[in-house]
Amino acid sequence: MGQGGVSGGAGHRTLGTRRRLVPYGLLSPGGAYLAIFFLLPLVLMLYTSLQSGGVLSGGFTFTWDWANYTNVLSAYQPQFIRSIEYSLIVTFVALLLAYPMTYWIAFYGGRWKASLLLLILLPFFVSFVIRTIQWKFILGDNGPVLGFLKGLGLLPDDFRVLATPLAVVAGITYNYLPFTALPLYVALERIDKSLVEAAKDLYASRWQAFRKVVWPLSLPGVFAAFLLTFVPATGDYVNAALLGGPGTRMIGNIIQDKFLTENNYPEAAALSVILMIAMVILATIYARILGTEEATRAAAAA
DSSP states (O other): OHHHHHHHHHHHHHHHHHHHHHHHHHHHHHHHHHIIIIIHHHHHHHHHHTEEEEGGGTEEEEOOOTHHHHHHHHHSHHHHHHHHHHHHHHHHHHHHHHHHHHHHHHHHOGGGHHHHHHHHHGGGGSOHHHHHHHHHHHTSTTSTTHHHHHHTTSSOTTOOOTTSHHHHHHHHHHHHHHHHHHHHHHHHHTSOHHHHHHHHHTTOOHHHHIIIIIHHHHHHHHHHHHHHHHHHHHTOOHHHHHHOOGGGOOHHHHHHIIIIISOOHHHHHHHHHHHHHHHHHHHHHHHHHHTHHHHHHHHHHO
């Protein structure tokens, strides 16, 4: 009897250990993927950023060369600031465009929700580069838009949009608008519509119901949309290369040149590390300002 009790206790302990290990087993494939394709490249990039030397001078050597960071910060500060400015403008413009659109689809789309959402995703079926080249054609000095307006005498002949910040911001906004719309739609779709009706039953106006109910519950989606738009927009180089000019070059263009043209891998890696740190800091500040944690708890409670 005692042996059976001991055996049963050991079996329970084994079963309990297995149950505790199950979550780690489920996490291991994703964790291994992140370790191989995110953490390892990040470590290699940090390692490369502290190297010195050159392709034509015997290769690169790890020398803890922190001067790479100070050199690129002093040399490319305007491009850093420009990239952050463009990305912030793009992100907020995309939010202003996408929020009303996804709000209407989530609350009033009815049986057409899937079709309307598909229209937002249609640009993904075309190559990123091709979409940007088409913007270059549309915004050309004598293209279908400006050429038509100039023919009517509404614009002067020397008016142009290409090679200006407006063209770059417009192109990035267009290309990343679906990244903004999708998380917003998911957050708005998950809101219990009865909460809005309850607010109206308590004599709240439409604006009050939106401000007190819909907006707070959609903040997690707003934060996700901010990250999914701001992060890739900051490192974008295609739109600046195709739609911009010398005065609109972003830090992504500098990194591309450092890696592929100049073969200056340490400075390119240092630029990438600085860019990532800047994005993490700005995203953290944005999360604090937006109060995403409180909004997430409110959504969970609702």
